[in-house]
Amino acid sequence: MNPTLGNIKKIRLLFVCLGNICRSPAAEGIMAGIVEKNDLQDIIEVDSAGTSGWHEGDLPDERMRSHGEKRGYDFCSRARKFRRSDFDDFDYIIVMDQNNYTTVKSMASSPEQADKIHLMTDYAVQYSSLDEIPDPYYGGSSGFELVLDLLEDACEGLLQSIKKDYSLF
Ligand code: 4NP
Numbered sequence: 001m002n003p004t005l006g007n008i009k010k011i012r013l014l015f016v017c018l019g020n021i022c023r024s025p026a027a028e029g030i031m032a033g034i035v036e037k038n039d040l041q042d043i044i045e046v047d048s049a050g051t052s053g054w055h056e057g058d059l060p061d062e063r064m065r066s067h068g069e070k071r072g073y074d075f076c077s078r079a080r081k082f083r084r085s086d087f088d089d090f091d092y093i094i095v096m097d098q099n100n101y102t103t104v105k106s107m108a109s110s111p112e113q114a115d116k117i118h119l120m121t122d123y124a125v126q127y128s129s130l131d132e133i134p135d136p137y138y139g140g141s142s143g144f145e146l147v148l149d150l151l152e153d154a155c156e157g158l159l160q161s162i163k164k165d166y167s168l169f
Helices: 023-037 062-070 098-107 141-165
Strands: 011-017 044-050 092-095 117-119
Touching (some): 011 141, 023 044, 023 141
Parallel strands (some): 011 092, 092 117
8 A cells, every 4th residue: 555645654764784883874864864854754764774783782883973963964873683574664675785685685585575675776866876885884984975975865866766656746
């Protein structure tokens, strides 16, 4: 059933990376801002998770938080590991790179679940030549800035895609 403004079934988005402390919490925070700016917070919900549980319970990486703050974001979600029940709880599972894609896909137990998995870069508008959001964890500042540029672009594209999928105009 498609949601309409009068008959709301929330559209739930889950962003997934490896550690859930750099890319996916940033995607979650950026998308939450876009959803709010478009007054869609009653319709679209966002969350994030990691394919590893290495940083379970942690705030996002300090470097990602401070690069985000300079752009007006407050990335403050707590890391958690991706779980099989996420396939039931979310409509879009949006992964940051090919490794995340392989890991999440291996946990899908039906074609319908597998169909929920999308690559973040598939929603890119300006940066459409990349096929991954590069992992910034072992790099320097420019890597974090690049990730934020890519995510801001892809989150705008994602909203357009959702609006089209659900006829939200
Ligand atoms: P993320 O980045 O997947 O974007 O959260 C990473 C965070 C932590 C590690 C690797 C990548 N790590 O090796 O702990």
